[in-house]
Amino acid sequence: MNRFLAMETLRKWVPLLVLAGLCLFFTAMNPHFLTPRNFARIAISSSPVLMVAIGVTFVILMGSIDLSMEGTVAVCAVLFALTLNALGGSIAGWGWVAIPVALFVGAVMGAVNGLVHVRLRIPSFMASLSLGFVGIGLSLLITGGDRILIDDPLFRSLLTVRVGGFPLMMYAALACLLVAWFIQDHTTTGRNFYAVGGGEDLARASGLNVGRLRIIGFVLAGMFYALGAIFAVARLGIAETETGRNFMFMSITSVVVGGTALRGGEGGVWNTLIGVLIVNVIGNGMVVIGLADYFQDGVLGLLVITAVWLSTDRRSLSFVK
């Protein structure tokens, strides 16, 4: 029993050890890796992904999966940019309304996702994958394939203004992380996500409204995707269908690498933070040491398999489907 507990404790810290190990490795390969400028770069690339990954963390904690993030991010980004530009082009004026609009759009898309999954009893995997495509189509329909430029200096200050060497975006992202952590650990809803992930039928027998919880989970996820979309637009100054690209792989990889179990009930947003950093450190580090970027995807793919393999005691599973 003690050995078992020790293993479990160790497993909990593996992601952090991996992150530290990676930093040491890349620093050894190229000392430029360990500079504040480079860390700021990692922070910028991590912020949007962190939001999306936090969103999907909630869903994964319940034992479901959400693959709609690319579509949701695209729609939220495009509608955010359109609203901002339509309302005067600056968040100093009425343009700030674009932020709640984006969050609302994300929430609605999450709600649709959750309703399709719960009410029509379609597996979350299929429901969200399909609705993700619907989202991408929708964003193309709205933009007609065009890019929408944002040149509001106040909004772009998320990227351009730096405090302590790091852009404002990172602090905003950390604030959102704290909110997510509060929801996860200190609200009934958040704790009930763990209950559903740990044993859905048992949770139902205790009187939890599991269907409603799932829908709430997807709505929350949608709102965090919207935050991801806003950061992504702030980072590039452009909103288009392509804004959503690559978020699915990056966010799910981050969640899994961070140690949140895909079967649900284990892990959380702090794991996701570590996971996002691992993924971005690898991406950044490989550029710093001069490897071609197509290596990244390959390495990340292998990393996911390793993480899933490490994350559970495989011997205790008799079957794997």
Place this chain on the structure above:
Amino acid sequence: MFELQNIEKRYTGVHVLKGVDFRIDDGEIIGLVGENGAGKSTLMKIIYGAVQQDGGTILVDGQAVTFRTPRDAMKMGVGMVYQEQSLIPNLTVMENIFLGFERPFVRFGAIRWKKMAKAARVQLAKVGLDIDPATITSRLTFAQRQLVELAKVLALEERVEGKLVILLDEPTSVLSRDEIELLFSVVRALRRRASFIFVSHRLDEILALSDRIYVLKDGAVVDVMIAKDASIATIQKEMVGRDISTEYYREDRQFPYDEEKVLLELDHVGIVGRGNDVSLKLHAGEVLALVGVEGSGREPILRTIFGMLRPEKGTLRIRGKPVNRFSPSHSVAHGIGYIPRERKIEGIASGMNVFENMTLSQMKNYTKGGVLNIAAERKLAREWIGKLSIKVPSEYADCGNLSGGNQQKVVLAKWRSGGSDIILLDHPTRGLDIGAKEDVYAMIRDMSADGVGIILIADTLEEAIGLSHTIAVIKDGDIKQWFNCQPGAKPSLYDLIQHMV
């Protein structure tokens, strides 16, 4: 006082409960017994609100009530301690206790953990459990979890007016002797807070704990007994509707085994993670029972023989030949059949029909060039359905829908028809009613007569004594004592128990 009057229930034409009357007074412990299919579980589901009755009334303190969900029942003070433990393993103990009832601990949307922990300690104290409420539930032992479940139900006390009614569904099935005693003393101590409905297959426990005993048969209450006037024999008689003969275990059909023919030999085998040393011989026609408390290391021995675990040392010989490759498929090829405790998980492929299940382990005998000969499979299935009198509409029936006894027979047919002559039985009668148990005992005798060697982990000690030729008492992974069990010279329960603990 909790009362059921004239409860009726039908499922798609089957009359499951036929006008059941049931009454439980405050502080009373009621034993509820009946064979599988007698309607016990339906009755319980109606009591705790998982199922609604078609007719009749439920009265709580004289007031008619309707339970649409288990939550409605909880609000009236009726709580259920589930047979399959209903705690969510990844949550803390306190979260489990207050799951679905977190509201009193929430302020401005945030859960106040300290307040919840304090309240949880109060509940845990009621069952005499001294653990940190913030412990993750999966780290508790089974017995501790059972007590936490009880504490969870007792937490209803503060939320409802009047006394609680708590259902205990087979609460002892996963507990050891000491743990059962602990649970019983807790239940007795809680009588002033709640009344209990205690459901168990173990009649000795029913007698030990209950005040009155309701006997269900075919959906009706056939008798209500005062426990101190009842005996196991009288209850059994009421349950089955006839006398259980002394020939229950078919001892008249226990014949000496063939001492010359050793089917299986373990020669100083060390079981993984046990650091032990097990030696035994299984002869043709012998029933060898392994007895011991839960966790004494009986199952790993079976799993090692079946090739699911690789021994750390020593030699395993099948018909004199040492085994050097350990895998279930290798063992199956050498005539070993394994009937696991978890029928649903390892024994039966539900969703597959009877003949598919029977030929699952011997598919190659029924294929030509990769194509299945279904006609031959069906013929085999029909043959064995007849031989073992398996109750199925046809060989096309889905095994997942069969009763426990019939599933067990399909599994046995699977191994026997494939020519296995070393059969490992892990709790073959667990969860079966008396009639189905007798069928299983008869099958064991039939197999012995055919020269099959059987290693048995029995559900009860009586069963082990009654069925076996030889008993090995296992404690902490090692064989502590051997007993010879020839008819007429069988060891007593006491003989065995003193070596078990």
